[in-house]
Amino acid sequence: MGPLAVALLLGAALSASRARVYFREQFTDGAKWQNRWMNSQYKADLGKFRLTAGKFYGDAVKDKDILHSHSNVMKSNKGRPLVIQYTVKHEQKIDCGGGYVKIFPSNLDQKNMSGNSQYYIMFGPDICGSETKKVHVILNYKSKPHPNKKRIRCKVDGFTHLYTLILRPDQTYEVKIDNEIVESGNLEDDWDFLPPRKINDPTAKKPKDWDDVAQIDDPNDVKPEDWDEPEYILDTSAEKPEDWDNATQGEWQAPMIKNPLYRGAWKPSKIDNPNYKGIWPWPQIANPNYSTDFNIYSYENISILGLDLWQVRAGTIFDNFLVTDDEEYAEDFGDETWGETKVMDEILTSWSSPFFAR
Numbered sequence: 001m002g003p004l005a006v007a008l009l010l011g012a013a014l015s016a017s018r019a020r021v022y023f024r025e026q027f028t029d030g031a032k033w034q035n036r037w038m039n040s041q042y043k044a045d046l047g048k049f050r051l052t053a054g055k056f057y058g059d060a061v062k063d064k065d066i067l068h069s070h071s072n073v074m075k076s077n078k079g080r081p082l083v084i085q086y087t088v089k090h091e092q093k094i095d096c097g098g099g100y101v102k103i104f105p106s107n108l109d110q111k112n113m114s115g116n117s118q119y120y121i122m123f124g125p126d127i128c129g130s131e132t133k134k135v136h137v138i139l140n141y142k143s144k145p146h147p148n149k150k151r152i153r154c155k156v157d158g159f160t161h162l163y164t165l166i167l168r169p170d171q172t173y174e175v176k177i178d179n180e181i182v183e184s185g186n187l188e189d190d191w192d193f194l195p196p197r198k199i200n201d202p203t204a205k206k207p208k209d210w211d212d213v214a215q216i217d218d219p220n221d222v223k224p225e226d227w228d229e230p231e232y233i234l235d236t237s238a239e240k241p242e243d244w245d246n247a248t249q250g251e252w253q254a255p256m257i258k259n260p261l262y263r264g265a266w267k268p269s270k271i272d273n274p275n276y277k278g279i280w281p282w283p284q285i286a287n288p289n290y291s292t293d294f295n296i297y298s299y300e301n302i303s304i305l306g307l308d309l310w311q312v313r314a315g316t317i318f319d320n321f322l323v324t325d326d327e328e329y330a331e332d333f334g335d336e337t338w339g340e341t342k343v344m345d346e347i348l349t350s351w352s353s354p355f356f357a358r
């Protein structure tokens with residue numbers, strides 16, 4: 001029933017493994033999450049996030065010391081993979097609403113976070129009507145948001161799903177749902193960050209004798225002599241009404257009707273053009289406006305995870321937020337958290353306490 005906005009600084013809490021865990025939030029310490037998350041106040045009628053028992057599906061006992069709020073801000077993800085992961089569950093039979101997270105630079109004014117706040121990454125499912133059922137991967141590049149060109153379908157059921165985005169220093173990416181790859185590729189190919197590497201050579205001209213017409217009229221196909229029939233003819237079955245008066249109504253004429261023998265304009269049949277050379281391969285040249293950028297994936301002062309959503313109906317549960325540099329760690333963490341929750345979901349589908357309400 002309105003926009004929701006809440007944000008949290010990405011703290012740096014190192015786990016036992018070599019994984020760098022920039023941010024991990026499982027809401028396992030009662031009301032303390034409110035000290036870590038900040039509610040935006042940019043509008044008075046913003047929705048509220050709420051912690052409820054419904055969120056504690058799965059494992060209720062978890063490490064309570066993993067989070068250090070407002071500690072080291074991640075300077076940059078340069079040279080390291082960036083993994084953003086969380087679970088989301090729409091309990092409310094969602095018809096229109098976002099379930100995505102946004103990652104912000106450190107200069108975000110958390111108290112004033114809104115849809116206008118510039119973000120680095122927007123990632124996650126968005127559902128609206130029968131048209132929109134997609135996973136957004138909107139990446140900021142040179143202060144402009146760039147949406148993913150490949151369509152990724154999101155889950156629309158009421159179960160908990162694990163969403164993972166991986167950006168790598170070799171500029172490849174992966175989107176996973178429930179720890180299975182649903183899309184992958186290269187940042188340069190699947191977003192329009194950079195102009196194309198090659199362009200048509202503007203000085204090249206198609207040779208005059210280049211025949212790129214695939215099909216021609218069959219010269220052996222001639223029009224049948226009896227083809228031409230008028231489209232409309234007089235209705236010979238019509239009779240002049242008895243009370244017709246030439247003097248006042250003019251001379252009576254039978255009405256016109258469609259000619260059943262009419263066959264339309266004659267067209268010869270088509271055959272393959274024996275001289276067809278195919279589409280002319282326009283010579284390509286290097287685009288003078290193109291220059292490689294090996295740092296598309298990296299962000300300076302990447303620091304805050306926020307939920308800035310519009311929902312028609314409340315009842316989406318977010319959990320198990322993780323921002324790390326370690327794909328394997330994220331996968332294991334996902335299996336442990338989402339894996340467990342999933343099993344419980346199937347038992348507890350009648351629970352309907354939302355994590356937040358408006």
Ligand SMILES: *[C@@H]1O[C@H](CO)[C@@H](O)[C@H](O)[C@H]1NC(C)=O
Pocket residue numbers: 042109112114116117
């Ligand atoms: C909050 O953000 C809006 C733009 O989204 C801006 O116009 C406004 O000045 C900001 N308010 C404060 C107190 O910074």
Ligand SMILES: *[C@@H]1O[C@H](CO)[C@@H](O)[C@H](O)[C@H]1NC(C)=O
Pocket residue numbers: 246251252
């Ligand atoms: C009406 O005109 C037609 C054609 O000119 C003619 O054949 C016919 O006799 C006329 N009928 C009368 C009642 O004048």
Ligand SMILES: *[C@@H]1O[C@H](CO)[C@@H](O)[C@H](O)[C@H]1NC(C)=O
Pocket residue numbers: 199287288289
């Ligand atoms: C290169 O960029 C300039 C400035 O934006 C533009 O005018 C020009 O048409 C571009 N050239 C090509 C080959 O796209």
Ligand SMILES: *[C@@H]1O[C@H](CO)[C@@H](O)[C@H](O)[C@H]1NC(C)=O
Pocket residue numbers: 105300301
């Ligand atoms: C990152 O933060 C530092 C310190 O606040 C600042 O000097 C720098 O300009 C920021 N960089 C970007 C790209 O915002």
